[in-house]
Amino acid sequence: MEKYQFVFFSGAIGFTAPHIGEVRKEITRRVEREKAESVRHDIELQMIENKDGVPKIQDSCYLYNDSFEMIHGSISETKNYLKESWRYRINKNHPPKKNIS
Incomplete structure (x- = not known):
């Protein structure tokens, strides 16, 4: 899993950062400026793979539910959860080859 990293993303404001505090700070700034309270908990965690220097999202999920509780x-x-769901999909799509003797 060394080639994977995690980033926090808010689709409502189009902002990505490696630390959740940076995303929360930007959301707070935008909420105060635009009075858009609904975006306060719009944070998604993304699992990124860097392949040949090109980042690709492997899996993602929201951090908060509709009641603003961490899922x-x-x-x-x-x-x-993201690591396990990613492993499950990889294994499901690429099952180990059976050794036929």
Whole structure:
């Protein structure tokens, strides 16, 4: 999993950063300026693969539900969820080859 990194993304404001604090700060700035309270919890965690220097989103999920509670309890649990769901899809689409003797 070394070739993967995680970034935080807010689609409502089109802002991505490696630390959630940066995204929260930008959201707060925009909420105060544009009075758009609805974007406050619009944060998605993305699992990115850098392949030949080109970042590609492998998996993503929102951090908060409609009640503004963290869906998986914590950022680390959300990262674990993304890793496991990504592994599941990879294994499902590319099952190990059977050794026929």
